[in-house]
Amino acid sequence: RAGKLLQGDKKNVLVIVFDAFSAHNISLYGYQRDTTPNLKRLAKRATVFHNHYSGGNFTTPGTASILTGTLPWTHRAIRMGGQVKQEMANKSIFHTFDDYYRFSYSHNTLVNTLFDQFKSDINDYIPQQKLFLLDDGIVRNLFQNDEDTATVAWSRSMKRMEGSSYSLFLSQLYEKYRDQKVVDIKKLYPYGLPNINTDNYYALDQGIDYFKGNIADVPKPFFGYLHFLPPHYPYKPREEFVGTFANDSFKPLVKPEDIFSEDKSPEFLDRSRSFYDEFALNVDHELFETLENSGILDDTWVVFTSDHGELFERGIWMHSTAALYQPIIRVPLLVFEPGTTTGRDVYEKTSAIDLMPTLLHLTRHPIPDWAEGTILPPYADIINPNAQERIFAVQAKYNEPTYPLTEVSVAHIRDNFKLTYYLGYNEVDEKDKFQLFDIEEDPEELNDLSISKPETASELLNIVKKKLEDVNKPYGA
Numbered sequence: 131r132a133g134k135l136l137q138g139d140k141k142n143v144l145v146i147v148f149d150a151f152s153a154h155n156i157s158l159y160g161y162q163r164d165t166t167p168n169l170k171r172l173a174k175r176a177t178v179f180h181n182h183y184s185g186g187n188f189t190t191p192g193t194a195s196i197l198t199g200t201l202p203w204t205h206r207a208i209r210m211g212g213q214v215k216q217e218m219a220n221k222s223i224f225h226t227f228d229d230y231y232r233f234s235y236s237h238n239t240l241v242n243t244l245f246d247q248f249k250s251d252i253n254d255y256i257p258q259q260k261l262f263l264l265d266d267g268i269v270r271n272l273f274q275n276d277e278d279t280a281t282v283a284w285s286r287s288m289k290r291m292e293g294s295s296y297s298l299f300l301s302q303l304y305e306k307y308r309d310q311k312v313v314d315i316k317k318l319y320p321y322g323l324p325n326i327n328t329d330n331y332y333a334l335d336q337g338i339d340y341f342k343g344n345i346a347d348v349p350k351p352f353f354g355y356l357h358f359l360p361p362h363y364p365y366k367p368r369e370e371f372v373g374t375f376a377n378d379s380f381k382p383l384v385k386p387e388d389i390f391s392e393d394k395s396p397e398f399l400d401r402s403r404s405f406y407d408e409f410a411l412n413v414d415h416e417l418f419e420t421l422e423n424s425g426i427l428d429d430t431w432v433v434f435t436s437d438h439g440e441l442f443e444r445g446i447w448m449h450s451t452a453a454l455y456q457p458i459i460r461v462p463l464l465v466f467e468p469g470t471t472t473g474r475d476v477y478e479k480t481s482a483i484d485l486m487p488t489l490l491h492l493t494r495h496p497i498p499d500w501a502e503g504t505i506l507p508p509y510a511d512i513i514n515p516n517a518q519e520r521i522f523a524v525q526a527k528y529n530e531p532t533y534p535l536t537e538v539s540v541a542h543i544r545d546n547f548k549l550t551y552y553l554g555y556n557e558v559d560e561k562d563k564f565q566l567f568d569i570e571e572d573p574e575e576l577n578d579l580s581i582s583k584p585e586t587a588s589e590l591l592n593i594v595k596k597k598l599e600d601v602n603k604p605y606g607a
Contacts, residue, residue, distance in 0.1 A: 152439030
């Protein structure tokens with residue numbers, strides 16, 4: 131279907147990322163709670179990828195893998211708030227679409243840190259605070275050369291963190307000002323307004339409406355990258371979605387504590403999961419409004435995905451963990467072809483690094499030789515027999531980016547199997563540890579096959595160790 135389209139004029143490209151959206155919690159992919167009824171309807175006109183994996187387990191590496199088409203051990207944006215290595219500053223998806231009008235926006239500060247590095251290749255870098263209801267923009271504008279220090283000082287003086295601040299007098303004045311600014315809209319959010327850093331408030335529907343109202347005026351053809359924070363924590367949906375799953379019959383599987391357990395109780399995890407699922411339902415509603423009612427699907431390649439997932443099991447909450455279980459790294463991917471009204475399903479294993487080469491292929495751009503991904507299965511002219519060799523997820527957030535990776539988690543997915551390798555952690559009794567799961571037969575990862583299938587485990591482990599050895603060589607390993 132794409133071949134015929136490519137004979138026509140260049141089509142727009144829009145990548146929409148919702149942060150921390152796990153495929154595990156999406157009803158389109160089999161989740162028992164109906165968190166995405168509208169996405170299921172939209173899927174009838176999309177190519178739906180059922181086994182798609184992020185490059186990392188939190189925003190910085192996961193997003194950098196989408197934007198560069200390379201894995202974290204290559205781009206080296208592995209630390210919280212880090213950037214890609216300097217020689218990759220002009221090797222982003224924005225650079226490859228240099229004949230398109232390029233715009234970007236994100237609620238997430240970590241994403242904007244990456245945008246800052248790529249901004250010479252972005253025509254319209256929309257400021258983060260543009261879609262905030264209330265924000266720290268005054269501090270950033272006044273102290274542009276010392277933004278980090280000024281923002282910390284502002285937060286400590288003006289905001290009460292866990293009931294205290296450096297100035298109780300100023301913080302109370304600030305809170306009165308803040309609450310007055312959002313008094314009306316705050317009534318629509320029973321759990322409180324969605325926010326970043328306690329009170330950079332935003333409302334997802336207002337952000338969506340902003341882009342729906344302005345997209346027609348963007349120069350064509352365009353490449354856009356929109357990265358919204360929901361359903362990332364804090365989970366604060368609008369009132370119509372609150373309590374949707376509070377008393378339902380859903381009972382998650384009870385799983386054993388993990389070596390990286392954070393000692394979160396099952397009750398806490400169940401409650402947090404319900405709030406997250408409500409926020410996911412809120413996202414589903416807004417996504418439907420954006421895609422179904424804006425007309426953008428008529429002339430634009432639209433991609434819906436996420437940078438990583440979220441975890442509510444084994445004593446672990448969210449995604450700031452060394453563990454790489456499926457809910458953290460398996461993410462949604464839907465690709466909408468311009469003007470197409472029929473859908474299809476893809477069950478091959480795919481990776482976030484495949485997105486850039488695929489979009490370049492579909493818009494008749496050359497694929498740079500530094501891209502590590504491959505063209506996604508439905509769109510490739512020739513099937514890549516080595517496609518699964520690139521499916522890795524990497525976590526190394528405590529590792530110095532310019533050093534060899536010696537404290538690292540690596541998940542490698544091939545065929546039915548997933549091997550996860552843990553190296554250099556205090557939680558691991560030995561120097562290293564690995565797990566092997568058959569994710570087709572055992573999608574909940576309850577049965578570790580590392581002992582019962584030694585040949586498979588050894589083969590995949592050797593692949594991971596050899597890969598680490600290769601990527602570490604330039605850093606003195």
